[in-house]
Amino acid sequence: MAKQSAGILLYRVPGRADSLQVLLVHPGGPYWARKDAGAWSISKGEYEANEEPLAAAKREFAEELGIPAEGTCVPLGEIAQAGGKHVTGFALEGDFDPERFRPGLFEMEWPPKSGRRQSFPEVDRVQWFGLAEARMKINPAQIAFLERLQELLRNG
16 A cells, blocks of 8 residues: 655635745755755645544644644645555645744664665755645645645635
8 A cells, every 4th residue: 555645735825815825844964955946845744544644643743843723724635646655635725924934853873784874854944835835845746735726715
């Protein structure tokens, strides 16, 4: 069975209606250090079959950003990423100051086959993007979440 992941796409509309911005996260660790275009993501994480996707999305949001996901989360559906992982997305209107970002850490063997374990941030960068730039930065499969959010806001 494909891995299941759930996440939250935080958005804000500062000023004009056409100024929609989304908050994306850049994965930490050595594999992602030099990747940018197509490497960013909504704040998300894996969950087990006995956990509800929204509960997992809120948990991961709090773990990755250090703040709770407060407010009404609106479903954005599910997408399948290139590696086979299925991601369930939710939209949440809110604001976040990237300066307040305090990443959680994970541990892995690095360099590979060295026997040494090192800690790395789960997420190494958090940034607001306008939709045009977000489309270039986000994992290509997750562009569907941006489109669904736009449609949702357009239709009220």
